Amino acid sequence: MFHSKITVTLRTSILDPQGKAVEHGIHSLGMTNIEHVRIGKFIEFDVNTEAKEEAERVTMEACRKLLANPVMEDFTFTLEKIQKPVHA
Amino acid sequence: MFHSKITVTLRTSILDPQGKAVEHGIHSLGMTNIEHVRIGKFIEFDVNTEAKEEAERVTMEACRKLLANPVMEDFTFTLEKIQKPVHA
Numbered sequence: 001m002f003h004s005k006i007t008v009t010l011r012t013s014i015l016d017p018q019g020k021a022v023e024h025g026i027h028s029l030g031m032t033n034i035e036h037v038r039i040g041k042f043i044e045f046d047v048n049t050e051a052k053e054e055a056e057r058v059t060m061e062a063c064r065k066l067l068a069n070p071v072m073e074d075f076t077f078t079l080e081k082i083q084k085p086v087h088a
Numbered sequence: 089m090f091h092s093k094i095t096v097t098l099r100t101s102i103l104d105p106q107g108k109a110v111e112h113g114i115h116s117l118g119m120t121n122i123e124h125v126r127i128g129k130f131i132e133f134d135v136n137t138e139a140k141e142e143a144e145r146v147t148m149e150a151c152r153k154l155l156a157n158p159v160m161e162d163f164t165f166t167l168e169k170i171q172k173p174v175h176a
Contacts, residue, residue: 019131025154029150035134045123062117
């Protein structure tokens with residue numbers, strides 16, 4: 001069994017109004033040295049297989065078909081071999 | 089200057105209906121070996137300081153005060169020293 005952790009981020013060229021709003025909030029709270037806030041998505045799941053290639057393939061397929069919008073977003077992921085489900 | 093990457097996740101004991109919906113979608117697309125989908129948030133920003141301790145302190149403060157709900161969520165972050173802004 002493998003545990004996949006996926007990060008989906010907006011491409012740099014795409015404006016991020018949500019990030020701007022959060023940045024404004026952060027500045028209002030006094031943390032004025034924080035800049036260029038960007039908001040993305042984080043998704044994690046277990047893949048029930050013993051083959052790392054299969055876990056990689058299935059994670060990539062989920063990202064391409066459902067989790068990320070290829071026009072506006074990029075994704076990266078990490079895979080970790082686990083003995084039992086992380087969030088069962 | 090430092091670049092912070094933050095992951096905010098729902099605690100394991102908290103139900104994640106969004107994750108359940110995504111899991112259902114993933115299964116409908118034929119990836120039936122994916123299980124226990126959980127959705128979180130990903131936030132990244134630059135901290136304009138040369139001191140790693142200050143970057144760490146300010147990132148922690150932003151998480152505690154604004155980005156994560158301490159009752160329902162956990163957060164982790166990484167810091168990376170950078171020469172120029174990642175998303176300027």
